Amino acid sequence: MTIVKLGFFGFKNEGKEHEGFKGFLGANEEIIYSFKGVRDELIFTNKRVIMLNIQGITGKKKEFRFFHYNKINSYAIESSGTFDLDSEVKLVIGSVQYEFELGKGIDVMAIGRLISDSM
8 A cells, every 4th residue: 555645734724724725615515624734734624635735935836635535445543642742634545545644632533523424
């Protein structure tokens, strides 16, 4: 299995999402959770996960990645520990495992429930 680590999203970002996300949201699709890294952003909607990867020195180049819940084969939620302060969400789609690191204090169990309810 190929593992793709897609970055650290340590800060809650509800209500401050990049304007580019709005152009991709479908009818009746709403943002449930929103997180931000240094430059990149990650949102969980009621239909899919969307990641924004800002590239280049100026940040003008942007890549949006879409992970539809109905394409997920399995997933894993890893909570933070005493020494490991980050939590993780791992999505397996086909033969690829995508990993997102989340910051301390983020309710990954709620994210797991959202994924379960949406699959």
